[in-house]
Amino acid sequence: MAAGSCLLLLLLPWLVTSSHSPPGCKIRITSKGLDLVKQEGLRFVEQELQNITVSDLHGKEGQFHYNISQVKVMDLQLAFSDLHFQPQQHLVFNISNASISLRFRRQLLYWFFYDIGSINASADGVHIHTVLQLAKDEAGRLKISNITCNASIARMHAGFSGTLRKVYEFLSTFIVTGMRFLLSQQICPSLEHASLVLLNSVLDTVPVRNYVDEHIGIDYSLLRDPAVSADTLDLDFKGMFFPRTRENQELENHAVEPVIKETERMVYVAFSEYFFDSAMHAYFQAGVLAIELEGEKVPKDLEVLLRATFFGTIFMLSPAVDAPLRLVLQVSAPPRCIIKPSGTSVSVSAFLNISLVPPGRPAVQLSSVAMETKLSARVFLQGKALRVQLDLRRFRIYSKQSALESLALFSLQGPLKTLLQLTIMPLINERTKKGVQIPLPEGMDFTREVVTNHAGFLTVGADLHFSKGLREVIEKYRPGPTAPASPSPWPTEPSAAPHPL
Secondary structure, three states, X not given: OHHHHHHHHHHXXXXXXXXXXXXOEEEEEEHHHHHHHHHHHHHHHHHHHHOOOOOOEXXXXXXXXXXXXXXXXXXXXOOEEEEEEEOOOEEEXXXXXXXXXXXXEEEEEEXXXXXXXXXXXXXXXXXXXXXXXXXXXXXXXXXXEEEEEEEEEEEEEEEOXXXXXXXXXXXXXXXXXXXXXXXXXXXXXXXXXXHHHHHHHHHOOOOOEEEOOOOEEEEOOEOOOOEEOOXXXXXXXXXXXXXXXXXXXXXXXXXXXXXXXXXXXXXXXXXXXXXXXXXXXXHHHOOOOEEEEEHHHOOHHHHHHHHHOOHHHHHHHOOOOOOOEEEEEEEOOOOEEEEEOOEEEEEEEEEEEEEEOOOOOOOEEEEEEEEEEEEEEEEEEEOOEEEXXXXXXXXXXXXOOOHHHHHHHHHHHHXXXXXXXXXXXXXXXXXXXXXXXXXXXXXXXXXXXXXXXXOOEEEEEEEEEEOOOHHHHHHHHOOOOOOOOOOOOOOOOOOOOOOOO
């Protein structure tokens, strides 16, 4: 028993650590961002309430038979509304003192008198209190998991006209009371469907686990339920890239966890070194961090210099001195990202194999040159794409074979650096400039982005705007009658939305 207790005490720190995996990407939505969401959400709620279907109302009082049908909402006035965070996982949406204008068809039979027409009515003092519970679903996507709703109507008034107006006024108590009950009973079911079905279909557009290109994919699944405070909503995403040949591979995260303290902007997105390291690790494992130049593709100035320097003595030993050159540049280990308050850099170790390729004969390797480079990285956001612009900062080459050859390589330092700047860096930046999508719903984009570096992570503060309305996105992704309950997190083909980092 004592031994078991000791073992539990030894394992406890590990269990605590493993239960809180640090995120590679974190998103914070502030109260300012919630105000924008409220404006768009209010338009959506108005549209939903205008489509309320109210059952027919009919009854009998003595010799009076009445029937109310074809109830239609004509207008809504949602003057006072509020959307705010409620710890620990909730959003609260309140509508106070609203009014709803209705029109419906009337039918009345009293003895031998029959009357038909329309009635205009208004429901005043409408109060709606809705609490949305947010949670992580099985696929790691943010969802509205539950909703509680209370709706009430303080008073209702109906204006009667026509031949039997006095009779209707006599029956107004029965009609108005019944209509108020039926209307109040339809408000919450309408909002529940709007939240659990329609708004969740918008959240389905957030990328969770998608292919980036033909080589790698990215995992944006949530690590845990959202953390809600009085002013913020924080989402912890895995933020890990993976090679498509090893889709189930896990790369352990030892990076610093991003910490967001700011609340001035509508949204903040933080990326740790792990986010970028996993991208480079995935590309490295995919075997694409290599380039080969042969024959005419080798810059002429570099070829002349290679043949005229220390390598000239090696060329003379080769039976095919005039054979074309082949340069193979390959990264020898996954590059590492370093984020400091002063800036972001990438350290790369590589080797350059220099060979002669006589036609119809095996290649003759002349030398293998080790290279160490440091690239400066400018990270920026455009739309919803995180992009990186790389520039060569430091460059060093040395020989793995001898100190003498390392000394002889000194004259090649400049030309090889020029080769990297003019030939290799444009190819890398052509890939990185396409960017990778940030996990936001469709129709929502960033504006006024500001990137700030910290020790071990960087943050992007931005404001939000809706490029598409909620209704437009919902209609595009409205679940069909045969649609599955929860969409697969995997696309059948490479996704067109995310792009390579």
